[in-house]
Amino acid sequence: MFLLKLVYKNAFRHRLRTLLTLAGLAIAVLAFGLLRTVVDAWYAGAAAASGTRLITRNAISLATFLPLHYESRIRGVEGVTRVVRSNWFGGIYQEPKNFFPQFAVSDNYFELYPEFILPAAELSAWVRDRKGCIVGRGLAEQYGFKVGDVLPIRGTIYPGTWEFVVRGIFDGADSTKITRQMVFHWDYLNETLRKTAPRRADAVGLFIVGIDNIDNAAAVATGIDALFTNSLAETLTETEQAFQLGFVAMSDQIVAAIRIVSYVVILIILAVMANTMAMSARERTSEYATLKALGYGPLFLAVLIVGESLLICALGGAIGIAATVPTALAFKKMVNIFPVFMVSAQTLWAQAACAATVALAAAVVPATRAARVRIVEGLRAIG
Amino acid sequence: MSAPLVEIRHLAKSYVRGGQIVPVLADITLDINAGDFTALMGPSGSGKTTLLNLIAGIDKPDSGVLRVGGVDIAALGEAELADWRAANVGFVFQFYNLMPVLTAYENVELPLMLTGLSRTERRQRVELVLAAVGLADRMDHYPNELSGGQQQRVAIARAVVADPRIIVADEPTGDLDRHAAAEVLGMLRRLNEDLGKTIIMVTHDANAARAAKAMVHLEKGELLPA
Numbered sequence: 001m002f003l004l005k006l007v008y009k010n011a012f013r014h015r016l017r018t019l020l021t022l023a024g025l026a027i028a029v030l031a032f033g034l035l036r037t038v039v040d041a042w043y044a045g046a047a048a049a050s051g052t053r054l055i056t057r058n059a060i061s062l063a064t065f066l067p068l069h070y071e072s073r074i075r076g077v078e079g080v081t082r083v084v085r086s087n088w089f090g091g092i093y094q095e096p097k098n099f100f101p102q103f104a105v106s107d108n109y110f111e112l113y114p115e116f117i118l119p120a121a122e123l124s125a126w127v128r129d130r131k132g133c134i135v136g137r138g139l140a141e142q143y144g145f146k147v148g149d150v151l152p153i154r155g156t157i158y159p160g161t162w163e164f165v166v167r168g169i170f171d172g173a174d175s176t177k178i179t180r181q182m183v184f185h186w187d188y189l190n191e192t193l194r195k196t197a198p199r200r201a202d203a204v205g206l207f208i209v210g211i212d213n214i215d216n217a218a219a220v221a222t223g224i225d226a227l228f229t230n231s232l233a234e235t236l237t238e239t240e241q242a243f244q245l246g247f248v249a250m251s252d253q254i255v256a257a258i259r260i261v262s263y264v265v266i267l268i269i270l271a272v273m274a275n276t277m278a279m280s281a282r283e284r285t286s287e288y289a290t291l292k293a294l295g296y297g298p299l300f301l302a303v304l305i306v307g308e309s310l311l312i313c314a315l316g317g318a319i320g321i322a323a324t325v326p327t328a329l330a331f332k333k334m335v336n337i338f339p340v341f342m343v344s345a346q347t348l349w350a351q352a353a354c355a356a357t358v359a360l361a362a363a364v365v366p367a368t369r370a371a372r373v374r375i376v377e378g379l380r381a382i383g
Numbered sequence: 384m385s386a387p388l389v390e391i392r393h394l395a396k397s398y399v400r401g402g403q404i405v406p407v408l409a410d411i412t413l414d415i416n417a418g419d420f421t422a423l424m425g426p427s428g429s430g431k432t433t434l435l436n437l438i439a440g441i442d443k444p445d446s447g448v449l450r451v452g453g454v455d456i457a458a459l460g461e462a463e464l465a466d467w468r469a470a471n472v473g474f475v476f477q478f479y480n481l482m483p484v485l486t487a488y489e490n491v492e493l494p495l496m497l498t499g500l501s502r503t504e505r506r507q508r509v510e511l512v513l514a515a516v517g518l519a520d521r522m523d524h525y526p527n528e529l530s531g532g533q534q535q536r537v538a539i540a541r542a543v544v545a546d547p548r549i550i551v552a553d554e555p556t557g558d559l560d561r562h563a564a565a566e567v568l569g570m571l572r573r574l575n576e577d578l579g580k581t582i583i584m585v586t587h588d589a590n591a592a593r594a595a596k597a598m599v600h601l602e603k604g605e606l607l608p609a
Contacts, residue, residue, distance in 0.1 A: 002496050006484070013484055287480070287483075290474075290476070290480040290482075293441050294493055294494050294497070294541075295497050375436075379441075
């Protein structure tokens with residue numbers, strides 16, 4: 001009890017210095033948490049991927065399509081349960097800054113994505129309406145879309161203005177699922193192309209392949225690709241997660257830079273905290289010597305300094321951690337570029353671990369010095 | 384005749400300064416009996432504070448015998464010496480050396496925190512000694528809210544609260560005005576006369592030394608003949 005009281009009183013002896021250190025710690029822990037959340041957001045697509053879904057695309061590139069008739073052959077591979085056609089539409093809603101992903105998909109899309117929850121009535125309304133579309137909850141909330149709204153989308157890959165009627169809004173099974181996207185009928189796209197650009201019709205961007213068992217993924221992927229070896233359009237089949245990570249890999253230098261910055265922030269605050277503790281301990285050398293003269297042992301002094309460092313870091317860390325979730329929400333509203341921007345439990349634990357590490361690392365040297373101070377020399381020290 | 388409380392035989396101490404060995408005390412032989420009030424006097428650099436530090440167990444001699452209350456304190460390890468100090472020595476420093484974040488009450492309580500006394504017992508003792516030094520009404524004040532003389536009285540209360548066998552005082556009046564110095568010296572004298580405390584005081588002030596019953600003079604690390 002006495003030790004705790006002394007720790008508390010020492011920690012707030014120089015209020016301004018302690019408050020500034022606390023503020024620095026809180027900001028550093030907050031920045032670390034936000035940067036980690038940015039990295040997590042980068043990987044959100046891959047994290048949300050299912051092990052029972054494969055992506056089959058043209059082996060040359062994503063921009064090169066596959067013939068429609070591949071679908072039936074893929075369906076015939078052992079272990080395949082469903083095949084969904086998917087084309088990236090890449091249209092613009094009102095103006096370019098309103099970017100959101102749009103996919104032309106076959107009607108069985110939602111059978112392959114059970115994590116997207118869509119009321120049965122809305123699903124059947126969509127299936128019945130050739131121009132119908134389904135939007136995710138995140139997208140609907142962002143633009144205020146409601147069932148029945150007509151969305152004019154200006155095509156970039158597929159010219160013209162396309163009108164879609166919102167027939168349903170799907171929710172994610174949990175908050176990590178990406179719901180900032182829109183899907184519409186692949187058949188609608190293809191039928192239109194047959195009329196306007198017949199040479200582009202019957203071409204599929206990629207096939208999303210459902211499989212019966214996660215353990216069969218490699219065998220099924222090999223089986224699919226073997227079907228089209230030496231054809232005009234060879235395929236590349238990989239797991240959905242590997243496919244998503246391929247996108248992340250295009251920007252992995254940026255992700256690596258963000259990661260490095262997040263650790264640099266912690267290193268900087270460690271230096272600040274170590275300096276604060278060293279200054280405090282140096283100023284109190286004569287007090288430590290006096291305590292030693294009175295009979296207090298080296299361990300007491302070491303615990304006194306480590307305790308003070310832990311208290312400051314615990315308070316600064318707690319403020320930083322508490323501010324992370326609201327700041328992330330505000331950041332998401334302000335800069336709506338990530339479909340999922342959520343602070344994970346691991347991030348909160350990592351923040352706490354960083355604060356504890358800073359506390360202990362900053363206290364090591366001053367605690368050791370205080371424990372070793374020679375009484376006679378310490379009493380001569382001027383605080 | 385009973386053995387002296389402090390028994391020093393051929394004590395020597397030197398320090399290393401800038402790579403050179405500087406002798407501070409040489410061949411000191413001295414006895415101090417229980418109940419004595421001894422002033423260690425001498426010019427700056429004579430070794431009087433070093434001798435006091437050795438007797439108080441906060442420094443170690445190079446050679447010689449140093450027994451306090453029959454205990455060879457030079458042979459004790461760090462932890463044993465800390466326990467010995469806590470039980471046997473009360474300190475009064477020139478610049479008081481109070482903890483600035485603790486009140487007068489809490490400063491006086493510091494030595495008692497190392498004992499097995501209950502909170503109530505500690506309170507009784509602290510209040511008693513603070514009343515004895517005339518600071519019963521200042522126990523909740525922090526050191527920076529007290530005058531120099533009052534701070535030194537708090538330090539004296541801290542030195543006696545655990546009832547040690549010896550009180551060592553290093554220039555206890557060195558930072559005080561004449562009036563406060565007289566108060567502090569009177570208080571030390573009362574501790575010696577009324578409570579029988581053994582006091583060893585370092586001073587270079589002849590007026591302060593007159594409060595003691597005996598004087599020991601040092602010069603260049605050696606005792607001068609009485």
